[in-house]
Amino acid sequence: MSGPLLLFGDDGSPGADVAWLWVNEQRWPGWRVAVLHADPPPIGPPPGAEAARPRPWDPPDPRVAFADAAFDEVVHLRAVADPRLALLETPADLVVIGSRGHGLVKALHLGSTAEYLLHGPVAPLVVVRHAAAVRRALVATDGSPHARRAMETLAALPWRAGLEAVLAVAVDDGRTDTAAALADAAAVLGGAELETRVLPRTRTVAAAILGEAARVGASLIVLGTRGLGGLRRLTLGSAASAVARSAPGAVLVARALDSGRP
Numbered sequence: 001m002s003g004p005l006l007l008f009g010d011d012g013s014p015g016a017d018v019a020w021l022w023v024n025e026q027r028w029p030g031w032r033v034a035v036l037h038a039d040p041p042p043i044g045p046p047p048g049a050e051a052a053r054p055r056p057w058d059p060p061d062p063r064v065a066f067a068d069a070a071f072d073e074v075v076h077l078r079a080v081a082d083p084r085l086a087l088l089e090t091p092a093d094l095v096v097i098g099s100r101g102h103g104l105v106k107a108l109h110l111g112s113t114a115e116y117l118l119h120g121p122v123a124p125l126v127v128v129r130h131a132a133a134v135r136r137a138l139v140a141t142d143g144s145p146h147a148r149r150a151m152e153t154l155a156a157l158p159w160r161a162g163l164e165a166v167l168a169v170a171v172d173d174g175r176t177d178t179a180a181a182l183a184d185a186a187a188v189l190g191g192a193e194l195e196t197r198v199l200p201r202t203r204t205v206a207a208a209i210l211g212e213a214a215r216v217g218a219s220l221i222v223l224g225t226r227g228l229g230g231l232r233r234l235t236l237g238s239a240a241s242a243v244a245r246s247a248p249g250a251v252l253v254a255r256a257l258d259s260g261r262p
Helices: 014-025 083-089 113-118 145-156 178-189 205-216 230-236 239-246
Strands: 005-009 032-039 073-080 094-098 125-128 136-140 165-172 194-200 220-224 250-254
Touching (some): 005 014, 005 083, 014 094, 014 125, 032 083, 083 113, 113 125, 136 145, 145 178, 145 220, 145 250, 165 178, 165 205, 178 194, 194 205, 205 220, 220 239, 239 250
Parallel strands (some): 005 032, 005 094, 032 073, 094 125, 136 165, 165 194, 220 250
Antiparallel strands (some): 125 250
16 A cells, blocks of 8 residues: 555553554545554574564554544554664664653653654654644744744644635744745745734744744644754754644654755
8 A cells, every 4th residue: 555654652651541542633645644653672692684674563452543643554563773873874764752751762862762853853743742733834944944844844734725714924033035025935835814913032933933923823843854863952952852842732854855864
């Protein structure tokens, strides 16, 4: 069976339960979902490529998709591998994880799976903190290829057409060509429900985005990530990780395909 694939990172935690509910609050006709459970390998010799490769699995308590979610197929996978690598190396059109847990996705902090994926997502990534159906989305753009890929991801989601409102914002940080960035957003996301707005940077870029999302009641924030690494990651952080750390709903981040990994 073919069709876009949603890869769901599952560690059995309450955070994963919330993320699974979020997945099922949206509609995914034509999509498949793969539920991936990754067991970190024991201390000692590496398990080998065969054990690390995700394989079909019949879990004792499988995730069951709601009928209204309209998935074409639900499969379960298991791997003996670092969860970060298992999620990065399993081909998917969209990855969804919870923001908290006791293994796969601990609370967002430097070194966690969520933080690791936020700084170098191969596939677009959604970090979920609340299991609400998305009705309003805020898209933050700086005119970069990363922001464009994030917007294209939103545009391709099967439930995007049912959103009540989409607000595209550009933060006037002194570096962004806000007019060009919002024109690009209109080209990708154009529709009667699309609004555009320039936000003054009175605090950090992340604070401006979070404040506007709260003002308009957006339950999904969409933005690109450059994938900072090394010392820059330690000292600067990123708007994507700062937003994902504090957003009350869900955050979708993406990175341009030709950017490589950090």
